[in-house]
Structure formats: C-alpha cells, structure tokens
Amino acid sequence: MKSLKSSRKILAIVLLTGISATASAQMMINGAGATFPYPIYSKWFDEYAKVDPSVRFNYQSIGSGGGQKQILSQTVDFGASDGPMSDENLAKAPGKILHIPTVAGAVVITYNLPGNPALKCDGDTIAGIYLGQIKKWNDPKLTGLNPGVKLPDQDIVVVHRSDGSGTTFIFTDYLSKISSEWKSKAGTNTSVNWPTGIGGKGNEGVSGQVKQTPGAIGYVELIYATQNKLPYADVKNSAGEFVKPTIESVTAALATAEIPEDFRFSMTNAPGKEAYPIAGATWLLVYQQQKDPAKGKKLVEFLKWAMAKGGGMAKSLDYAPLPETVQQRVLKRIDEIKY
Amino acid sequence: MALAASVSIAESSARERMAPPSRFGDRAFEWLTLAMALTVLVLVILIGWELWNGSSVALKKFGFHFLTTSTWDPVAEEFGALPFIYGTLVSSAIALIIAVPLSIATAAYLTELAPLWIRQPLVSLIEMLAAIPSVILGLWGIFVMVPWLRDYPFPFLKGYFGWIPLFTGPIYGPCMFAGGIIIAIMILPIITSVSREILRSVPNLQREAAYALGATRWEATRIAVLSYAKKGLFGAVILGLGRALGETLAVTMVIGNTPQIAASLFKPGYTLASVLANEFTEATTDIYLQALFEIGLVLFGITILVNLLAQLLLRTITTTSATRAVQ
Numbered sequence: 150m151k152s153l154k155s156s157r158k159i160l161a162i163v164l165l166t167g168i169s170a171t172a173s174a175q176m177m178i179n180g181a182g183a184t185f186p187y188p189i190y191s192k193w194f195d196e197y198a199k200v201d202p203s204v205r206f207n208y209q210s211i212g213s214g215g216g217q218k219q220i221l222s223q224t225v226d227f228g229a230s231d232g233p234m235s236d237e238n239l240a241k242a243p244g245k246i247l248h249i250p251t252v253a254g255a256v257v258i259t260y261n262l263p264g265n266p267a268l269k270c271d272g273d274t275i276a277g278i279y280l281g282q283i284k285k286w287n288d289p290k291l292t293g294l295n296p297g298v299k300l301p302d303q304d305i306v307v308v309h310r311s312d313g314s315g316t317t318f319i320f321t322d323y324l325s326k327i328s329s330e331w332k333s334k335a336g337t338n339t340s341v342n343w344p345t346g347i348g349g350k351g352n353e354g355v356s357g358q359v360k361q362t363p364g365a366i367g368y369v370e371l372i373y374a375t376q377n378k379l380p381y382a383d384v385k386n387s388a389g390e391f392v393k394p395t396i397e398s399v400t401a402a403l404a405t406a407e408i409p410e411d412f413r414f415s416m417t418n419a420p421g422k423e424a425y426p427i428a429g430a431t432w433l434l435v436y437q438q439q440k441d442p443a444k445g446k447k448l449v450e451f452l453k454w455a456m457a458k459g460g461g462m463a464k465s466l467d468y469a470p471l472p473e474t475v476q477q478r479v480l481k482r483i484d485e486i487k488y
Numbered sequence: 489m490a491l492a493a494s495v496s497i498a499e500s501s502a503r504e505r506m507a508p509p510s511r512f513g514d515r516a517f518e519w520l521t522l523a524m525a526l527t528v529l530v531l532v533i534l535i536g537w538e539l540w541n542g543s544s545v546a547l548k549k550f551g552f553h554f555l556t557t558s559t560w561d562p563v564a565e566e567f568g569a570l571p572f573i574y575g576t577l578v579s580s581a582i583a584l585i586i587a588v589p590l591s592i593a594t595a596a597y598l599t600e601l602a603p604l605w606i607r608q609p610l611v612s613l614i615e616m617l618a619a620i621p622s623v624i625l626g627l628w629g630i631f632v633m634v635p636w637l638r639d640y641p642f643p644f645l646k647g648y649f650g651w652i653p654l655f656t657g658p659i660y661g662p663c664m665f666a667g668g669i670i671i672a673i674m675i676l677p678i679i680t681s682v683s684r685e686i687l688r689s690v691p692n693l694q695r696e697a698a699y700a701l702g703a704t705r706w707e708a709t710r711i712a713v714l715s716y717a718k719k720g721l722f723g724a725v726i727l728g729l730g731r732a733l734g735e736t737l738a739v740t741m742v743i744g745n746t747p748q749i750a751a752s753l754f755k756p757g758y759t760l761a762s763v764l765a766n767e768f769t770e771a772t773t774d775i776y777l778q779a780l781f782e783i784g785l786v787l788f789g790i791t792i793l794v795n796l797l798a799q800l801l802l803r804t805i806t807t808t809s810a811t812r813a814v815q
Contacts, residue, residue: 212769311745313770336563339770348745357630
C-alpha cells in the first residue's frame with residue numbers, strides 16, 4: 150500500500166517536472182558567474198517566476214572568472230561578476246558587453262581580542278597591518294585611534310582569503326587607493342601576493358581562523374559578519390568620519406561614488422560623510438545586441454523588474470540596493486539593449 | 489543465436505566428442521573487458537592532453553622556471569610553482585609517516601589479535617571514518633583540531649624538540665604540520681581497509697608453520713604474516729599516497745595557504761591541489777588561468793612520477809627479498 154502511494158507520488162512528480170520542463174523549454178535564460186550575489190539572484194529569480202511564469206532563470210554560481218569567460222564565449226545569456234571586466238577581456242568580446250550593477254556589499258574588518266572591544270581604524274593602519282609593518286596590537290597607531298580602549302601587547306595574526314574572491318578584490322582595491330606602498334607591493338586583484346599572514350578559504354575559513362586565533366585580524370563580507378555576530382571595526386572614510394558598515398552606509402557610498410558612463414566603477418573610499426569606504430558593487434554582464442529576440446526581451450523585462458522591485462528583497466538579505474539616482478541611470482542603460 | 493550455438497554444440501559433440509566448444513562468448517567477454525580497461529588509459533591520456541593544451545602559453549612563457557621559482561603573484565602575472573610542489577610533497581610525507589604505522593598496526597591487530605566481538609565494531613568505525621566528507625573534516629580541523637594542536641601538542645614539541653629546525657618559530661595554528669595530520673586522518677581508513685584485506689588473504693598455513701617452529705605471536709605476525717604480505721601492504725600505502733597527493737578541501741582549510749618554503753612545520757604552507765581549488769574560479773586573466781592549468785599538469789606529473797617510483801621501489805624490495813629467501 151505504502152509503495153503504491155509512493156509510486157503514485159513519484160509518478161506525479163515525474164508528470165509535474167515533465168510539464169514544467171516543456172514549459173521552460175520555451176524560455177530558459179541561462180546565466181553564470183559570481184558567488185557573492187548568488188543568494189539575492191536566486192531570490193529574484195524565484196520571485197520573478199511568479200511575475201512571469203513563462204520564463205525561467207538558471208543561474209550557476211561558478212565564480213566571477215567563469216562568468217566572464219562564459220559570457221565571452223556566449224555559452225550563457227548573461228554573466229555575473231564581482232569585479233568589472235578589464236579592457237583586455239572586453240576587447241575579446243564578439244559584441245559590446247554592458248555592465249549592469251545590481252547590488253553592493255561591504256567588507257568589514259573583524260578581530261579577536263580579549264573582550265572584543267569596539268575598535269576604530271583607518272586605511273593607513275589596515276594597510277600597515279596587512280603589509281606586516283604594524284605587528285602589535287598596542288602599536289601607537291592603533292592606540293592613537295582608540296583612546297580609552299586597552300589594547301594588549303600581543304602579536305597581530307593577519308588572516309586573509311586564500312581563494313580568489315570579489316571580497317579580496319574590494320579589500321585590495323581599497324588598500325591600493327589608500328597606500329601607494331600596497332599598490333606597488335601587492336596591488337588589486339581577486340587574489341594577490343600577500344606580504345604576510347595566513348590564508349583561510351572562504352568567509353567561513355577566515356572567520357574560523359580569526360575566532361580561533363587570539364590576536365587575529367581578518368576581513369569578511371558584512372553579511373557574513375552580521376549573521377555570525379562577529380565584532381567589526383568602524384573605518385575612517387575619506388571625509389575623516391568613522392563609519393560603521395551597514396546597508397545604509399554602503400548605499401551612501403554608492404550615491405557619492407564617481408560612476409562613469411560604462412558603469413565599470415570602484416566605490417571604495419567614496420567621498421561623502423556617511424559613506425563606508427570598503428565596499429563594492431556586483432554586476433550582471435549582458436550583450437547590448439541580443440542574439441535571440443525573444444530571450445532578449447524577457448531579459449530586459451527581468452532587469453527592469455529587478456531595478457524596480459529588487460531593492461527591498463536585497464535589504465532583507467543584507468545587500469545594499471542601488472540608490473535612486475544610480476537606478477535611473479542603470480534603467481536608461483537597460484533601455485539600450487537591442488533585440 | 490546462443491540457442492543455435494548450443495544446439496550445434498550438442499549435435500557436434502554427439503558426432504565427434506573432441507570438437508572444441510564455441511568461443512564466441514569468451515571472445516566477446518575478452519573484448520568487452522579490454523574496451524573497459526582501455527577507457528581508463530584513454531581518460532588518463534585525455535586529461536594529460538587537456539592540461540597540456542590548457543597550459544601551452546604558460547609553458548612557453550615560464551618554461552622550466554615555473555618549477556624552480558617561488559613567486560606567485562596574480563597581479564604582476566609572475567608564477568612559480570615551487571612552494572606548492574614542496575607543500576604537496578611535505579604534507580603527503582607527514583601524512584604517510586603518521587598514517588602508515590597506525591594503519592598497518594590496526595590491520596594487524598584486527599586480523600591477528602582482536603577478539604571477534606571487538607573486530608566488527610572497529611572495522612565499521614574505520615569505514616565510517618572513510619565516509620566523512622572532506623569539507624566536514626576540514627571544518628572540524630579549523631574549529632577543533634587546530635586550536636587543540638596549537639594549545640597542547642605543538643608547544644610540547646616546541647619545548648622539547650625546539651632545537652630541531654622542524655619545530656621552531658611562532659605557532660599560529662594553521663600550518664604545514666596541521667595539513668599533514670588532516671591528510672593522515674583521511675588516508676588512514678583506506679590504508680587500513682586494504683591492509684586488512686591483504687593480511688586476511690595470507691594463508692593460515694603460514695601462521696601454523698611459524699607456530700610449529702615455536703614462534704611467539706609477535707614473531708609469527710612479523711615473519712609469517714607481515715613479511716609475506718609485504719608487497720600487498722606496499723600497494724596499500726601507494727593507494728594512500730595517491731589520495732594524499734590529491735587531497736584538497738580539508739587540507740586547504742588548515743594548512744594556512746601561504747606559498748612559502750620554510751623549514752619549520754609550524755609555518756603555513758600551500759599545496760598544488762589547494763591553490764587550484766582556491767584560485768580557479770576567480771581567475772580572470774588568460775595567463776593566470778594558464779598558470780593554474782600548468783599547476784594541474786604538475787600535480788598530474790607528480791602523481792604519475794611518484795607512482796612509477798613506488799613501482800620501482802616495490803620491484804627492488806621484492807627481488808631482494810626473493811634472493812635472500814633463495815640464499
């Protein structure tokens with residue numbers, strides 16, 4: 150009896166998937182790329198399925214490198230990347246690729262100190278620590294920034310990401326802007342030649358090592374830090390204010406960051422009193438001239454919907470949505486997609 | 489067809505009893521198994537070719553320097569694999585040094601000494617260890633093993649053996665030693681299981697002969713069993729080594745991921761497999777990706793080389809022991 154029931158169930162499932170497969174066979178839009186925005190993109194695709202049931206999105210979070218490669222070889226309908234594409238890569242594209250910024254996130258400085266006091270730091274100090282020049286927690290630079298906090302005479306154990314990641318890109322981009330020494334010694338990339346420290350794989354690897362090692366310092370995504378209740382520092386921005394990393398301070402940075410016409414921008418160390426300085430956007434990559442008119446139309450409809458309705462959902466998942474001014478500019482760009 | 493064949497066999501055997509039976513089934517079986525065996529060979533060749541192809545530009549650009557330089561700088565696009573090769577070999581060596589005696593002793597206990605009621609639970613436990621996914625072991629490594637190692641065994645080693653360069657320098661936790669230990673844990677079950685099967689297949693006559701000559705239990709196990717099974721046990725170790733060289737995720741979690749060559753085992757290291765797992769997804773420039781492909785090629789080459797060396801070693805061991813036996 151039981152087996153009969155379960156076999157009926159299986160039959161029903163097979164039928165249902167069969168039906169949905171035929172429905173999606175009409176319109177399946179494929180994308181691949183960055184892992185950082187994967188949670189919000191899947192949420193958007195899920196919600197959008199209710200808005201337009203005739204289209205289904207299939208997104209594979211294979212990493213920004215893979216996303217750029219696949220959109221260049223046109224094996225996907227859209228790519229996704231945590232860093233803008235280089236001129237060199239864009240030149241390889243068979244058509245014009247548009248960068249569509251979607252959401253932004255912050256990178257926070259987390260640490261492990263006795264009692265985990267609230268800390269303040271600035272770019273010079275962070276660069277000094279990651280260059281291996283500031284070695285002790287009671288270094289005058291740190292104590293100077295944190296009057297009233299008793300910092301121990303303890304070695305700083307530097308932890309960085311070992312895997313290539315958009316988080317590292319944002320972090321090193323910030324350090325390169327602050328410190329010319331960092332720029333020449335390490336530079337900006339998804340993975341760099343670290344002057345010092347130990348590498349942890351993923352946010353969980355870095356936070357795990359910071360949590361387990363007394364005197365450690367590391368950097369992780371804001372989302373990860375808030376969800377795991379890690380302590381994180383306020384960072385001095387270019388206006389001289391110490392800013393707490395929040396969704397609002399990231400959106401503030403987006404509003405004041407200098408964004409060029411092609412949207413390949415860096416929003417680290419953005420001007421503005423409320424802007425958190427270590428933050429970055431993530432992009433969808435689409436061809437301006439869509440090959441398949443039907444797919445192109447659906448893709449544009451989705452992008453417009455995401456701009457209009459996606460922000461609230463982004464906030465609920467701790468991503469910073471684009472501010473109104475940037476949204477308007479992005480919408481104009483979406484209108485340029487031809488199909 | 490088969491029916492026709494069997495009918496004709498029956499008829500012919502009725503006529504002349506010496507006629508050979510149809511060989512069609514045997515032939516088909518032979519060809520089929522040959523085809524299956526060749527698939528493995530073809531796969532290996534294809535993998536090698538693909539890696540060679542994917543790294544052709546890097547091979548040309550870096551040449552032999554790739555194997556002898558230690559800078560890994562994706563920003564400046566300078567790539568050298570030496571620290572990764574070193575890390576792979578050293579971490580695997582540590583793993584073997586820890587895992588081989590443990591595994592073979594466990595296998596010997598299970599087949600020669602253990603009472604029956606303890607045997608089965610222990611075997612199941614070892615097999616369960618093999619079933620733990622490597623990411624779980626890695627997380628356990630970060631949160632449990634590494635802090636424990638950092639607080640107790642490492643300071644002990646540093647205190648008493650600090651005069652050996654292997655155990656000097658500051659202790660952060662994640663390091664080459666921790667990487668080796670986690671690999672040891674991962675290859676322990678496979679070496680133990682294979683060794684146990686090999687020891688079980690040692691004929692009882694061997695043991696009985698040894699006891700008949702007045703051997704103690706230890707002597708019987710050593711001479712009649714372990715020595716007899718030497719070749720098989722060596723094979724088990726090679727199987728473990730193969731896994732150790734390619735082990736990725738758990739090692740990445742605890743080894744510290746710093747491309748450097750340091751005498752101290754307390755310093756962080758990096759392995760070939762780890763750098764692939766870490767950097768492949770986000771490598772955006774061509775030469776960077778090519779260099780990673782070349783890392784794969786190097787790992788592939790090292791695995792083959794180590795296996796060949798092991799085969800050679802095995803041959804010398806068995807031939808020398810054979811001549812000794814004759815003498």
